[in-house]
Amino acid sequence: MSTRPLCILGAGYVGLVSGACLAEAGAAGDAPVLCLDVDDALVARLCRGELPLHEPGLAELVARGLGSGRLAFSSDPERVHGARVVLVSVGTWARRGDDRTDVSHVHAAARSVAPFLADDALVVTRSTVPVGTTRALGVELARLTGRPIAVASNPEFLREGSAIADFMHPPRVVIGCAPGPAGDDAAALLGTLYAPLGAPVLRLSLESAELAKYAANALLATKVSFMNELSALCEVAGADVAAIADALALDPRIGPGHLTPGPGLGGSCLPKDLRALAEMAEAHGVAAHVARGVLAADAAHKRRLADGILALAPRRVAVLGLSFKADTSDLRSSPSLDLITTLRGHGLTITAHDPHAATAPAARPLLPADVALAPDPYAACAGADVTVLATEWDSYRSLDLARVAATMRGRHLVDLRAVIAPAAALAAGLDLHTLGQPRPSAPATPVNRQSTSLSAHD
Numbered sequence: 001m002s003t004r005p006l007c008i009l010g011a012g013y014v015g016l017v018s019g020a021c022l023a024e025a026g027a028a029g030d031a032p033v034l035c036l037d038v039d040d041a042l043v044a045r046l047c048r049g050e051l052p053l054h055e056p057g058l059a060e061l062v063a064r065g066l067g068s069g070r071l072a073f074s075s076d077p078e079r080v081h082g083a084r085v086v087l088v089s090v091g092t093w094a095r096r097g098d099d100r101t102d103v104s105h106v107h108a109a110a111r112s113v114a115p116f117l118a119d120d121a122l123v124v125t126r127s128t129v130p131v132g133t134t135r136a137l138g139v140e141l142a143r144l145t146g147r148p149i150a151v152a153s154n155p156e157f158l159r160e161g162s163a164i165a166d167f168m169h170p171p172r173v174v175i176g177c178a179p180g181p182a183g184d185d186a187a188a189l190l191g192t193l194y195a196p197l198g199a200p201v202l203r204l205s206l207e208s209a210e211l212a213k214y215a216a217n218a219l220l221a222t223k224v225s226f227m228n229e230l231s232a233l234c235e236v237a238g239a240d241v242a243a244i245a246d247a248l249a250l251d252p253r254i255g256p257g258h259l260t261p262g263p264g265l266g267g268s269c270l271p272k273d274l275r276a277l278a279e280m281a282e283a284h285g286v287a288a289h290v291a292r293g294v295l296a297a298d299a300a301h302k303r304r305l306a307d308g309i310l311a312l313a314p315r316r317v318a319v320l321g322l323s324f325k326a327d328t329s330d331l332r333s334s335p336s337l338d339l340i341t342t343l344r345g346h347g348l349t350i351t352a353h354d355p356h357a358a359t360a361p362a363a364r365p366l367l368p369a370d371v372a373l374a375p376d377p378y379a380a381c382a383g384a385d386v387t388v389l390a391t392e393w394d395s396y397r398s399l400d401l402a403r404v405a406a407t408m409r410g411r412h413l414v415d416l417r418a419v420i421a422p423a424a425a426l427a428a429g430l431d432l433h434t435l436g437q438p439r440p441s442a443p444a445t446p447v448n449r450q451s452t453s454l455s456a457h458d
């Protein structure tokens with residue numbers, strides 16, 4: 001069993017989950033899994049066991065890791081000393097002004113630890129990085145240290161909201177290594193690190209591993225956007241997108257995931273990685289018809305939803321849910337925030353709610369100043385002409401709809417997540433609008449009519 005520390009650069013979403021899970025799995029043996037971050041305030045909070053984000057089960061894992069001494073946090077790059085494996089999990093967001101990925105944090109993180117790297121250290125990009133980044137990192141580290149430093153790519157595929165299960169039970173682990181003995185050693189080392197997870201380990205080239213991550217997210221984004229677009233057709237053609245999804249899900253060529261229409265692409269990965277893939281392809285002189293088409297479809301879908309709500313002629317709208325999906329407090333690229341901003345731009349009065357205590361305050365600076373934040377969903381709905389359910393938090397599944405109806409001024413409930421049972425809405429006297437459900441009065445044709453309103457269950 002190893003007694004050398006395992007080091008993670010970046011203690012954000014991926015770094016923190018990876019650190020806590022690897023510590024739990026005893027990946028560094030008696031030595032700690034050490035998460036290094038440049039954010040001193042974050043490190044101080046993490047050392048006290050305070051989490052900056054909501055992820056089910058993570059607080060318990062971090063507390064256990066800190067308690068056993070298997071997990072530690074620091075902002076001192078010198079602490080990398082002695083580590084055999086250094087995982088780089090810093091942010092790789094789009095550069096301001098274009099969609100190109102900013103890999104400066106990856107290089108900065110590696111540069112900060114370069115003087116303290118052991119001769120046999122393996123530096124691994126876990127961040128989602130454009131093709132060629134890991135190889136370039138190896139060149140930079142060799143230049144900085146004056147000796148060859150082994151590098152590998154090991155993209156992370158976890159989903160927020162189920163990050164611990166995804167990390168501990170991944171469907172596969174992708175490892176990208178250069179050919180030759182150094183690559184073989186790197187693959188063997190990472191294979192041993194992940195062996196306790198029991199997942200198939202795929203060894204790819206550096207470039208293939210980097211691109212595999214973008215390909216996965218772009219394909220998922222395509223599936224989501226396809227279902228969103230299909231929902232518009234279903235509404236005017238008298239078809240039921242949920243029934244179609246059931247039929248699709250049983251086809252092994254398609255699979256069951258990402259078949260539910262919703263408010264559009266969101267979160268810190270899917271839209272970013274889709275854009276980055278398009279940008280990357282075009283930078284290599286390759287057309288990105290599919291990725292560009294999906295981006296356009298997503299923008300059109302979000303416009304359609306906003307138009308559908310505006311067509312209900314509301315003056316006051318309640319929006320339930322701010323995070324981009326349930327079980328995470330992550331607000332990055334949340335479609336709910338975009339929708340609120342669009343509706344507010346049309347002069348509507350908006351009151352919003354999110355059930356996670358930290359989410360609403362974190363959303364405050366991201367929202368127009370005059371959007372009110374309510375302490376509970378019923379307060380948000382008070383006086384609303386339209387209530388929009390934007391995030392599928394469990395607590396919204398059990399809303400007292402009679403109470404919602406009683407507190408609203410209007411009757412329209414727009415459920416973008418298909419969590420409200422039509423019969424329950426009907427019983428409460430609400431007009432339920434959902435995505436991709438046949439409008440009772442919809443003509444069977446023409447199916448190509450532009451749909452700007454959402455279907456209603458009267």
Ligand SMILES: NC(=O)c1ccc[n+]([C@@H]2O[C@H](COP(=O)([O-])OP(=O)(O)OC[C@H]3O[C@@H](n4cnc5c(N)ncnc54)[C@H](O)[C@@H]3O)[C@@H](O)[C@H]2O)c1
Nearest residue numbers: 010012013014037038039090091092105108109127128156
């Ligand atoms: N969030 C997800 O669901 C997810 C899933 C899979 C992959 N990814 C990818 O993982 C990467 C990280 O994503 P995230 O959501 O964890 O980002 P994040 O913003 O939550 O965390 C990044 C952390 O890196 C730190 N950092 C920045 N520069 C640093 C440096 N020089 N040295 C040390 N730390 C530094 C920041 O302070 C921050 O705490 C991205 O490439 C992302 O695309 C994210």
